[in-house]
Amino acid sequence: MLGGRRRTPRWTWLLALALAAPVAWAEGSAIDAAKRAMEEGQSLYAEKKYAEAAAAFARAYSLSPYAAFLFNEGVSHERLGDFEHAVATFQRYLSADPTAPDAESVRARIRKLEAAIAAKKEQREPPPPPPAAKEDDMRALVLVESDPAGAPTEVWERVDPGAAAFRAELDNAGWRKVMTGATPLAATLQPGKYHVVIDKWRTYNRSESDVEVAAGRVHQFKANLSQGKFMAFLRVTSSVKGAQIYLDDRDEEPWGTAPRGELVKPGEHKVRVEAPGYDPFEESFTIEAGQRREIDATLERVSYGYLLLDGNAPRFEVLVDGRPVGVFEGQKALRIKEKAGRHRVVARADGKKVFEDEIEVPLGQSREVHVVFVNKYGRGAAWTAAVGSVAFLGAGYYLGQKSNKIYDDMKADRAAGRLTGDDARAGKGRAYALGADGAFALGGVLAVLATWEFLRDPLPPSGAQVDEPRDFGDKRRKAERTRPSVAFAPLVLDGQRGLAIGGMF
Amino acid sequence: MRRLAWLGLCAVTASCSWSRYDALTKDPPVVLLERPASVGARFGAALGAGDGVVIAGGQPAQAGMALFVAGDPPAATPVTSTCTDLSRCRSTATPTHVPSPQGRSGCFVAGIGRGEATLDDTAGLVGTCVDGGAFKLPVPDSFRARVIEPGLMPFSIVGFDGVVALASAGNRLGAGSPETHEAWLYAPDLASFSVVPRPAYAVKSYGMAVAVVDGPTPTFAVAAPAGGLVVLHDPVSGAARGCIRRAAPWGVVMQGFTDAGKSWLAVSDAAGRVDLVDLAALALDPASCVEPGVAARALSCAATEDLAGCDGAAFGFALAHGDLDGDGDQELLVGAPGANVREVPNGGAVFVFDLEGGDGPRETLFLSDAQAEDQLGSAITAARVGGHDVAVAGVPGTRKALAVFLCGMSPGARCK
Structure with missing residues (x-):
């Protein structure tokens, strides 16, 4: 269970395999520095910059005293023609790893180099020079670790390219045991195909894995003894820091937040990366034991x-x-x-x-x-003014009509010749007219006031x-x-x- | 802008110009002549006109008479007054114009009593002229003995229009008295008179109203309203040519005149019934009273927009005639002082009937000031102003004035 691994107890044992690529968990360590130096030396060696390559390997050895670095340094000196340094370095190699699988061939190489050195000193015909070092002469460093340490370990080399796959219960013809030891184990190996076996030990299961060893590389193995199998390494990064990462099952708890790197089971996986406000990122992939995979999830904002x-x-x-x-x-x-x-x-x-x-x-x-x-x-004042305006206008209209009626009557009377100068209706008509005008004036004023009150709004x-x-x-x-x-x-x-x-x- | 807004408001009802009433009442068609101090109560209850002079008096007691010069406008103050001792001017009869007595003009005859404490010889039928002159008319002895001489209360025996009736036409003046049941006609010089013989069937209230009619059928009509009778006398011989009758009290008011070559007699009961009688068309029986039949046409008081109804209007309370429209023909004026005009109680009105046309009298003008309790039309007459007659109506009620309807029936500046 991935979740279980996140809460790894102390009795859970892991074994990790690191290929040539940098390993996340070891960044900054001496081994990492040695790896980088190893890779640098290998690169310089490939570019035929043998002096620089020798210096790089020497620096790698100073960081991590693995014999493979000395062998490679010696090869670099040899290619440079500095046989004395080559001999000295090969001798240090043998001293550092007396049980090296190629100890005999290294000794023979030393002898040839020494002969060449002697001939050069005597100014005589030098013996045939040692075979020119080749790129694949570089040795690889294979580190096998386990937790706990001390697990019995064997390293088998496939000497016959046609040999069948290594199976512990068979004779394994075409395979040669090149190293036996206990973890942590550092082996200096020639390039080739190997099989690493950690036998059943104490209560831990057997673990094994095929390893393709490349020249001038550092191979690091770590075994999960409890599970009894080798793991792969997955690292997930995202454009959104802190994005939730789900592995294989969306419904489970998040595997972690980006960026995150951790061992995973080999096989098919699906990574889903989610962040609020972003469209989720999904990718399915297959990873093999010991393989490292980098997934960079670029999240896009949702629409x-x-x-x-x-x-x-x-x-x-x-x-x-x-x-x-x-x-x-x-x-x-x-x-x-x-x-x-x-x-x-x-x-x-x-x-x-x-x-x-x-x-x-x-x-x-x-x-x-x-x-x-x-x-x-509030429009209360406006409505009050409006009602008052309507009332006054209505009153004005009514009074005006009354005045008009009187006026019309009097006018008709005048036309009929029966209007007197002191007709009492005239006074009443004047009063109505004045009342109408007053009411109209008041109504008009109130109408303006009401309109103003309806329109104005002092509040924001x-x-x-x-x-x-x-x-x-x-x-x-x-x-x-x-x-x-x-x-x-x-x-x-x-x-x-x-x-x-x-x-x- | 403000002015425009103001005008806009005014335009809604066109009522802003209260001053328009000033224009309306300036030079009004009706001029009121206020009661002079020399005239007592109910000024305007008695009216007469002639020779461009209007005479008006009160009724029934302590009412003097004032003479005004008719004109446009009429003089607001009287030229002269008569019977200024108001105590003598009780119950004056309708002052009646008499033409050119003793070479004078503007003379009117009225009954004048004595002072309460004075037994002088001025009581009787007295003529008053606009020039201030006065003259006394002879009266029958019976009348003198019954009405003038007996005591301190002359001319106050009956309630309506006194104890003497006067009427004139042309140069003839007639008089009657219900107190003595007699009627008499004066000679043109007013120096003598002759009493017309009273028919036997006409006793009660005979002489309450008289009318002198010129024209082709000259007549001296004497009414006995208590019997609804009007006795028609020959003005020359004095003999009764016959009698016409309606339901009593027909004959309270009478007016004779000539129009369109006919002699007309308007008879009223002063309570809504007014008949216009074509005297020539009557089929009279010298020995009895007959219905006027087709010779009489009733003048109706019809409800109009101004007049809700005629009940209590006292249609026919006063009668007069004149050429109001200046067409040379006469119009009959009928007073209705009790008319409720435009819902104003007892405002009173004057109906003007045109007598032309074959359909009979037709109301052509309705005169009223529509003022409460004015009782306009209690007395009416027509005075000559300019080229035509104008109606003059007494307003003895609230205002106690004369209403001179200057507009008449000819539209003029006052009628616009």
């Missing part, structure tokens, strides 16, 4: 974002681009998922001015919007505090908002004005 609306009204309705999208009920912020981009947001609350504004929905992020509603300006419009976008699930902003604070604001309620004080704790 949508969220608006989180709350406000100072206990309840309000929200529309986005004219569509009703929900109602804020005064508790939890209204969460609105919208395609990223600018949207027209409208919030309506009873007794409050409508809030309306263009708000940018962030790409793959959330944006908190705190609507600050302002009370609607409803607004909103629009926060900066933040990633999904980021609580930072909310924490900031809960800092204690005190605020003052003008307050208009039912025509009464005052100052409101509010606090947040």
Whole structure:
């Protein structure tokens, strides 16, 4: 179980195999430095920069005193024609690893070099020079480790290229045991195919693995003795730091957060990397025992974002681009998922001015919007003036009609020749006319006043505090908002004005 | 801008110009002549006109008479007054114009009593002229003995229009008295008179109203309203040519005149019934009273927009005639002082009937000031102003004035 491995107990044993590539867990260690030096030397050697290669191998040995470095240094000196240093280095090699599988061939090589040196000193015909060193003459360093250490270990070399695959229970013709020891074991090997076997030991299972040894490389093995098999190494990185990594099973707990590297079982796997606000990344792959795989998950933002609306009204309705999208009920912020981009947001609350504004929905992020509603300006005075205006205008119309009727009657009487100069109706008609004009004047003034009262609005419009976008699930902003604070604001309620004080704790 | 807005408001009802009433009441078609101090209560209850002079008095007691010069506008103050001792001017009869007595003009005859404490010889039928002159008419002895001489309460025996009735036409003046049940006609010089013989069937209230009619059928009509009778006398011989009758009290008010070559007698009961009688068309029986039949045409008081109804209007309370429209023909004026005009109680009105046309009298003008309790039309007459007659109506009620309807029936500046 991967999860189990994340909670590795002390009695769980691991064995890891590292190929030529750098190994994550060993970065910065002496072995890593030696590996790099080994690789550097190998590279220089391939470029026929033998002096530099010899220096690199020497530096590698100084970092990690593995005999393979000495052998390679010796080969470099030999290629450089510095036989004396070559002999000395080969001798140090034999001293450092007396049981080296190629000890005899190294001694023979020393002898040939010494002969060449002697002939050179005597100024006589030198003996035939030793065979020119080749690139594949480089030795590889194979490190076999286990936890706990001390496990019996054998290293078999396939000497017959046609030999069948190594099987412990068979004779394994074509295979030659080149090393026996206990972990940790460092073997200096020629390039070729080998089979490493850690026998059943104490309560631990047997572990084994084929190894293709390359010249001038450092091979590092680590055995999981409890499981009895070799593991692969997986490293997952992501463009989003902290992205959740799921391995094989989405429903399980995350394997970890990016970046993460860990041993995994060989075989087929599927990695899924998720981060809030990003489209998930998935990749399926097959990894073999001892193999290292790097997966770099580049996550793309999702095409949508969220608006989180709350406000100072206990309840309000929200529309986005004219569509009703929900109602804020005064508790939890209204969460609105919208395609990223600018949207027209409208919030309506009873007794409050409508809030309306263009708000940018962030790409793959959330944006908190705190609507600050302002009370609607009271229209009581306007309605009172309007009703009064209508009443006065009506009265003016009525009185005017009365006056007109009297005037028409009197005019008709005059035309009929029966109007007296002191007709009492004239006084009444004048009074009605004056009353009508007065009523019209008052009605007009009140109408203007009512219109003004209907139009004017001394209160500011409803607004909103629009926060900066933040990633999904980021609580930072909310924490900031809960800092204690005190605020003052003008307050208009039912025509009464005052100052409101509010606090947040 | 403000002015435009103001005008806009005004245009809604066009009522902003209260001053338009000033223009409306300037030079009104009706001029009111206020009661002069020399005239007592109910000024305008008695009216007469002639020679461009209007005489008006009160009724029934302590009412003097004032003479105004008719004109446009009429003089607001009287030229002269008569019977200024108001206690003598009780129950004056309708002052009646008499033409050129003793070479004078603008003279009117009225019944004038004595002062309460004075037994002088000025009581009787007295003529008053606009020039201030006065003259006394002879009266029958019976009348003198019964009405003038007996005591301190002359001319106050009956309630309506006194104890003497006067009427004139042309150069003839007739008089009657229900107190003595007699009627008499004066000679043109007013120096003598002759009592017409009273038929036996006409006793009660005979002489309450008289009318003198010129024209082709000259007649001296004497009414006995208690019997609904009107006795038609020959003005020359005085003999009764016959009698016409309606239901009593027909004959309370009478007016005779000539129009379109016919002699007409308008008879009213002062309570809604007014008949216009073509005297020539009557089939009379010298020995009895007959219905006027087709010779009489009733003048109706019809409800109009101004007049809700005629009940209590006292249609026919006063009668007069004149050429209001200046066409040379006469119009009959009928007073209805109890008319409720435009829902104003007892405002009173004057109906003007044109007598032309074959369909009979036709109401052509309705005159009223529609002022409460004015009782306009309690007395009416027609005064010559300019080229035509104008109606003059007494307003003895609230305002106690004369309403001179200067507009008449000819539209002029006052009628616009």
